[in-house]
Amino acid sequence: MKKKGLLLTIMVLLTLALLAAGCGGEKDSKDTAASGSGGGDTIKIGFLGATTGDQADFGSKTLAGMKMAAEDLNKEGGVLGKKIEIVEEDHGSKLSEGVNVVQKLINRDKVVAIVGDPTTGITKAVAPIAESSHVVLLSAGAVGANVVNTEDGKLREYVYRNTLLDAVAAPAVVKYLAEELGWKKVAIVTTKDLDYSVGLTKIFKKALADNGIEVVTEETIMDKDRNFAATVTAIKPHQPDGIVFTGYYTAGGLFMKEVKKQGLDINMVGGDGLLGSTLWEMGGEAVNGSMVYCGFEADPSMAQGKTKDFIERYSEANNGEMPNMFVAQGYDAVMMLADAIKAANSDDPVKFKEEIKKLKNWQGVSGTITIRENHEPLKSPVYLLEVVEGENGQQFKVKAAIPVEG
Amino acid sequence: MSAFLESILDPYYIQVLTLLGVYIIAALGLNLITGVTGMFSFGHAAYFAVGAYGAAILTVKYQFPFYGALLAGGIMAALAAVIIGFPALRLTGDYLGIVTLGFGEIIRVVFLNLDITGGALGLAGIAKESSIVLVYTLVLVTIYVMYALQNSRFGRALVAIREDDIAAEAMGINISAYKIKAFAIGCFFAGVAGALYAHLLLFLNPTDFGFAKSFEFLCFVVLGGLGSIPGVILGTSVLTLAPEFLRSLSDYRMLIYGALMVLMMIFRPNGLLGGVDLQRLVFKNKYKSQAGRSTAAGG
Amino acid sequence: MLLEVNNLHVSYGAIRALAGISFTLNKGEIVALIGANGAGKSTTLCTISGLIKPAQGSIMFKNMDLVKMPPHKIVNLGISQVPEGRRVFPDMTVLENLEMGAYTRKNRSEIKESLKNVFQRFPRLEERKHQLAGTLSGGEQQMLAMGRALMSKPEVMLLDEPSMGLAPMLVKEIFEIIKDINRSGTTILLVEQNAHMALSIAHRAYVLETGEIALSGRAEELANNEQVRKAYLGED
């Protein structure tokens, strides 16, 4: 009986603490919201993404980049004399919560812009809300179709993104594969439960056909698969020159491990979903020679200027961990917004969104960005990176910088 | 009405509350199946998904009027329930539970692989039709239907099946027919809720309808109190709003959510309102003098 | 006095199964509890063995109150129950069932000794010691259940409806064995619907009616009691 009483007390206390915390949080946001909307001393930028759940890594990394940018800006006195404040919310990769988060950021926290979501699905789902609420939504990761425009092709005025678009990069890379590396036959591996991968496969297939590369076999896997023995066995008899892998790095690394294990001496090429040290943490030596494209010079030996400085500062602050694409794009997203606000001399989204449209050859840590007529970003050049054995273990090395044009 | 609400509530509240309404409709459907009739169903999200995708495909790809699609979503879910129910309802207890769970997963995998659902790319371009007023009107309709059902001869037969299926059969109740009917009606409401969900969130993705969602529905019902309509509404509200309340805990919120589930079960094993008969509580005297028609709330 | 049950109340939810019964068991006795179905006989046994917790009352055994003890401790004290309907472990062999009976004992040679005794008393069990208990006939299962209880070397044996569902001839045999077990020093509390048989071997008996003790006394007195003859011996 005693035990039960104790547990009960603990539970009641816990609940009270939660409620108190909940109310406290509300109060905070209300206070600042009041001052914020009245042209107070902060500019609020919301973060939309998952910091819990199995896709939390994208969200957490984007958030880390955003915070770093906010710090950098605030150190120099903020924007228009106001501090940048990042309001962070987690949706655990649940669509319904993502919508709740956006509503909360806009209506309770009164943010002027939202950075996120790193994935296409949720960005697409919340884009109409941002549009109708006149709040800028800048995705630092969504690469799929119908983000900055609606399904029927209408341009959204408040929705932008700063990522390298696969539709731009993949054809350039395929051209390189055909012309420089002489690939003639490839196998495509699609991660069927990832919208990113399904979309990228479509783009690759068109580009391959345009460049006269034959797709000898198409295989599908699931992102959570960890055992690719059967799939690789199926590819083996086709003897392709290489593998186009459109999924994420965990599966990619493990897939290559199996490829090499089964004695196939070929490499894979893929999009920025493969960009991360996880690739060799999973694949080991098997990923040496694998190629990844991105708009970001993630090669510390080659990186220059802003990017070099960014990489150094980030890894210093994070026990030597290299920033990945999401960190860089999260950082750039906040910086882009800041520049637009400065240019408009106003933190009113109605005004500064016009300045985002005008960004041309904007130098970010994740590459050079131009916002085109169709609101889509153009990053040039596209870096084709290769995994090589470096001084401190495996790393990405720039194999080619392919210029692209809109 | 909607305009009025929007003027006094901010869209965040409206969004959260509307979603809560949608979940209440689905949870009340599950309550009829599990709470009233005593059949385990660990795959409720599948019927929710059938309704969501069914209705969304009709409005997006075939330009169906929304209300027609709403009804069609419910009917498709009920049909799916009948198809799986005929063979599966012979099983009882955990076996029925695991088969429904398996069916739920199969539906999700099928939706992921079909072209018409958009697969992993999801289904977008759905028009916003589910207003808070519409959703809560339907919540009221659902509550009324459930209340009327539970207090009818039909509901009495279902409770009898839950309490003792052999005795119920011996009293002349065709238990398989009733089980199928209850299952279909419960899933109909899941389907309607799904259709509302689709036209509220405007984007569908198969990963949102896995067994985690099914268990979420089950938790709404069990935590509120099996068989108790107010209990289910309370349970759904607590569990839907808890993650919103727990936001301030950021990364710890799902951890605490899990712990709360364990603690709530330990201290209220019959659910928050399980074993509390509100009718008896409120109408204590009246109940004694008047012919009562309530069947007991289960526990 | 070996076992003293005092003012025992047991309820299942709203249903009252025992409404304050008291009785005693002396060393070396066979005491029978007789009464109709649902009168509370089995409930009484299960409360003594700890499976059911009473709402009120005490069960004193060797100056200890059993009410607060879990069943496995009660077995350790020397009280062993042969449950209603035998309840042998059907998917274990006869030998394993008997070993389970000796679960609380540590001394291997003593256990072996008890096993020998049980096999002596029930030769049929030895013949079938590697057979699964579920395949035994009703009578054999009853013997196994009793043998299993004896394996814990109990001071008190609680027997719940040993004659239930057995052919009359077997019933006689079982009751002979009960008498024999008692003679070798085990005190027995017997619950039985077959009042006739129960009264024929018991020293004393209590008559239970809807959770209360209606009558008690020496067995032969009760067997001749008008009321008992009418109600429980099927006579006019």
Next chain:
Amino acid sequence: MDMSALLELQNVTIRFGGLTAVDGVDMKIDRGTIRALIGPNGAGKSTIFNIVTGIYSPTAGRVLFNGQEITGLPPHVITKKGIARTFQNIRLFGKMTVLDNVKIGQHCRSSCDFLSAVTGFFNPKVKKEEKEIEERSLEALELMELADKRYEYAQSLSYGEQRRLEIARALATKPSLLLLDEPAAGMNPQEKQTLMKMIRKIQDMGLTIFLVEHDMKFVMNLSDRIAVLDYGRKIAAGSPEEVQKNPDVIAAYLGKDVD
């Protein structure tokens, strides 16, 4: 075919795995009579009840009711044809009220569909039928002297009351044949007396009664005819006097020295 028999079992046999629980039993129960089935536990008495009410399907043999074959029909159909039962180990709907338990008994005599359920609060037809159900249920409860407990939960009744409620619930199905499985079990002598009177009253209403019971006094007093079962076989049948004197019965069941 003998049309005077309400229920007829022809060579009914059922096996579970290797065990023959009921072995070639023939039986005829005449209209308006009280028939008892006795025998040791495990003799197959309840199994016969389960076969008659359709819970088990016999391995061989036929069951005729009103001259119509009902072998293997599902229980709810058999109930509708007019056979009702009680259970050896009480099977009430514990979390329903006493009144609702009896109302369930009327289920097969009333109409009930989704539409009438949903419109129940304002549909006069449904309301009227519900009222009739309630009236009939109260009649059955009054007969079993339980009317004043109608709003209590079934699980809160005493053992004897629960047994009577089972009978009331069975009566509510409007049966012509009532199967009682150990109705007096767990009752004290006075309760048994009352029950006997009630059963007689039920017989006077024109029902045929088929019962399994261990209490010999109860059986001998009440029954018109008795059949004795041992190891699944019928070893004797006849009037109470005949059965009591039958040497096989004495040896197998009653024991030799019942004086």
Next chain:
Amino acid sequence: MFEQQIINGLTLGAVYALIALGYTMVYGIIQLINFAHGEIYMIGAFVGVMMVTILGQGFFVSIIAAMMVCMILGVLLERVAYRPLRKSTRLAALISAIGASIFLQNAMMLWKGPQPVGFPQVINDAIYHIGSVEVTKVQLIILATSAVLMAILNYIVKYVKIGKAMRAASQDYDTASLMGININRVISFTFAIGSALAAAGGVLVGIYFNTVEPLMGVMAGLKAFCAAVLGGIGSIPGAVLGGIFLGVAETIGIAAGFSTYKDAIAFSLLIIVLLFKPTGLLGKPIQRKV
């Protein structure tokens, strides 16, 4: 080719079987679907990784350590989340299990992040040829370890006192306590054994797939539970059979080109088997008790 896939299937099946055993034993005694069992498997895998990366231990020490840690965890889990609900409805315990599962997943994600963690190579890539079939050393070790663990379990359940008590309790809970068996201790022991096997499964899978992650227990747990039901829940040989059956069927399904339907294969099989044999392959038929 076919034989090759059978070997792949057997390896996967052996792991499913190890996890399924825990489900089946717990279910056998307290009729609880321990949904947090998959998380125990996941934690076992993480302990294995940490033993190798942080403490630099080899395969053998790592797997033993993982088993020990999970034993304690399993017992704790039962104490905290299930024991207070022993007398409550089945669904209440089930919800508690789901809550515990969410808690453990998120605890691990908070600690180690949601990202997969690579399992360092502790066993070399050697390949053995048996006839036309290639077997990797890892596969052999998985098969051998599973076989040894199952043999030990079999020995415990058949010949060791507490193992026999476990069987007795699963056949008749009350009567077992009348034998002087401390039911609580038997249940704790069951959780300990089941959790240890799951942990071993986790380490083996980590080595086989070269990676571990906080959500790895979700699908694996569900599938192992399917395996247990498929074989006949409560039956120890049933769990082994169900696990192997599922592993082989799934591998053949992938080989036949249904990789994206992989998760549906397991559940479809389960449904088909249950429709024809409602208590699973080796389950005992339930007789309607009236």
